[in-house]
Amino acid sequence: MQGTRIAFGPFVLDPDIGTLLKEQIPIAVGHRGLTLLAALTARPGEILTKAELMDAAWPGTAVEEGNLTVQIATLRKALGPADNGGEWIATVPRVGYRFTGIVEPAASASRRPMPPSGKPSIAVLPFANLSGDQDQQYLSDGITEDIITELARFRSLLVIARNSSFQFRHPALDIAEVHRKLGVRYLVEGSIRKLGDRIRITTQLIDAATGTHLWAQRYDRALDDIFALQDEVAALIASMVEGQAEADSASRTRxxxxxxxxxxxxxxxxxxxxxxxxxxxxxxxxxxxxxxxxxxxxxxxxxxxxxxxxxxxxxxxxxxxxxxxxxxxxxxxxxxxxxxxxxxxxxxxxxxxxxxxxxxxxxxxxxxxLDVNIAGDYASWLNYGGRAETALDVLETALLRDPLPPTWFWEVKGSSLFLLGRYSEAVGSYQKAGDHFFIHAFLAASYAHLGETEKARAEVEKALARKHGLTVRLISGLPFADQVALELFMSGFRKAGFPA
Structure with missing residues (x-):
């Protein structure tokens, strides 16, 4: 999905990263639903035929028309009623569908205040390392991540995951850019300096929509107090965002x-x-x-x-x-x-x-x-059990919270797509997943099923270069509970030309 961020009513759709926000809160819509919405909003007021929409959401795949009906119904439920009380997506009997709303570029769309009942969204950016030693970067990153973890335990907040917020490590931070890319209302930034057996942490809370600094604090503590300090910082941020009463009563595990x-x-x-x-x-x-x-x-x-x-x-x-x-x-x-x-x-x-x-x-x-790493491993378990469709839904939902996920996420998503027979999409996902022998093996199997023999053999060579002695039999050790799913991979490995 490619295109300019657009707004309609209280929604902002970003086709580039695949997110739909309502009053700056991510809405859980799957990949196909977002693809259909992007197609419809790209031509507001026009009738898109069922064939056009099915080609957009299921390119190169023969699917029943009922799948489109289900996706449109799911979209309507997620969007709710339009401003005029009608539907955002109108049915044109026996022909297709039409988007009824007024669409405008998101940059020119007016920002509406977040409703009190909505979950405020927040991202914690990587704290700056002021220790003068780049070898101490892990300390700043680790403490930042633990503050993210503590904030995520407040069920009343929507906290952007580490992997997305850590993309914004620039010294000259553009608040507007972060706000646009992550779609959050609040940002937390700060710095950490370790001095002997003491640590100094400064932190501030920013309204990302306006750039206003809402709160700032500095802490000088002994290293042994760091764990209590993380809790304290998280609680104070939650208090500022939600109000003291909500923070005090927040349901969270510790x-x-x-x-x-x-x-x-x-x-x-x-x-x-x-x-x-x-x-x-x-x-x-x-x-x-x-x-x-x-x-x-x-x-x-x-x-x-x-x-x-x-x-x-x-x-x-x-x-x-x-x-x-x-x-x-x-x-x-x-x-x-x-x-x-x-x-x-x-x-x-x-x-x-x-x-x-x-x-x-x-x-x-x-x-x-809200933990995207847990969601990823859970989706992998679903893949092994032959439930790739459910796994893909889990991953797509997790991507709404973490639009810039860890590298391994793409391997799990690639496998979901592979098991669904969407080999071209699987290739695109695997190509984002790093340089490991098993990634090249999965790419080889994908190319083999696509009939692209030369590309498949090239990936076999890369896999063997990274793990000598790799065979079809060794790869068959993947822990699949579903034999149909396993055989889909195995047949791809054999077609690609891995040694038996």
């Missing part, structure tokens, strides 16, 4: 912080490497973290995830057993933490205990429904 500063420091370093897929660097840091503080649940949880990542490369059952031990320890320490349940779900998926994995993913999502 993460159990580590007891040791050095353990937390190793955890932040490990997490920084983990997000960059530097598994060899992240794993020993998580190991050191839990050695220093064996009671830190999230340290064990991330160690479990890093071990699952290693298992993709070494295929050693002992690695998976270690991952299970770490995930079990994390849950024993804190069963109220969504990341701990996510880690156990991830491990159990790879141990092919799919039913039990699902229980933990559902629990993780109930504890933190």
């Amino acid at each position: 993460r159990k912080p580590p007891a040791d500063w050095d353990a937390y420091d190793y955890y932040l370093q490990g997490r920084a490497h983990f997000y960059r897929y530097e598994l060899d660097e992240s794993e020993p840091l998580f190991v050191r973290c839990v050695e220093l503080d064996s009671t830190f649940a999230q340290g064990h949880a991330f160690l479990a995830q890093a071990l699952v990542g290693r298992f993709w490369y070494d295929n050693d059952p002992r690695t998976l057993q270690k991952a299970w031990d770490s995930a079990r320890t994390a849950l024993a320490l804190d069963r109220s933490d969504g990341v701990c349940h996510q880690s156990m779900g991830l491990v159990l998926t790879h141990m092919r205990q799919h039913s039990d994995a699902g229980v933990h993913f559902e629990r993780a999502r109930s504890l933190n429904p």
Whole structure:
């Protein structure tokens, strides 16, 4: 979907990043629904035939007309009644549909105040590292992320995920640009300086729509107070945004912080490497973290995830057993933490205990429904279970909150599209997912099913260069519970030319 951001009524549609906002709050609409809406609003007042709309939403795919009817009904429900009490999308019997609203460029659209019942949206931008040492960047990033995590526990707020907000690290920040790209009402920015055994944090809250600074504060604390300080900053921000009464009564689970500063420091370093897929660097840091503080649940949880990542490369059952031990320890320490349940779900998926994995993913999502990383791993579990359509819906909903997701998100989405037979779209998604042997293997299978033999063979060579001895049999170890889904990948690998 490509095009200029447009406004109609209380809505702003951004076809480029695939978001629909109502009074600056993201509306959960799937990819096909947004594609149809973009097509309709591009030609307001005109009749678009059913064939035109189906070509837009399902390019190159033969689908029944009923699918279009379902998507239009879902769109109407999401949009609600038009300003005149009618419908935004009118049916033209036996022909197609027509968009009835007045469309204008978003830049010229008037901003309406957020209704009191709506969820205020907020993004925490990466805090500046003022320590004078670039090696301390992980500290600023890690503390910023933990403030995001704490804010997300306030169910009355819509908090943009780390991966999207961290795209805006520019020293000369353009508030208007962030507001346009993320569609949020409020921004938090600040800085961190570590001085010996003390830390100084400055933070300020900005109304992104106007650029007005609403609140600013500076904290000088001992390092050991950092965990309480994160809670305090999050609570104060929530108080400013929602009002003290709402913040005091907010329903949120609480993460159990580590007891040791050095353990937390190793955890932040490990997490920084983990997000960059530097598994060899992240794993020993998580190991050191839990050695220093064996009671830190999230340290064990991330160690479990890093071990699952290693298992993709070494295929050693002992690695998976270690991952299970770490995930079990994390849950024993804190069963109220969504990341701990996510880690156990991830491990159990790879141990092919799919039913039990699902229980933990559902629990993780109930504890933190806004965590895009949990949503991504949950969608991966759905793919393995042959529920790619549901997985794609989960991913599309998560992308509304995180329009600039982590790289691995595109691998999961690519696999959903692949399993739905949408190979060209799968290629586009996989190409965003990084330079790993399994990504090249998935690309090879996609090209093979498209009949693009030369491209498939080129991807096979790239996969073999990154993992010697890769065979169809080894790839068949993917933890699919659904054999039809597995065979779709396997036939692609064989067509591409991987060794048996």
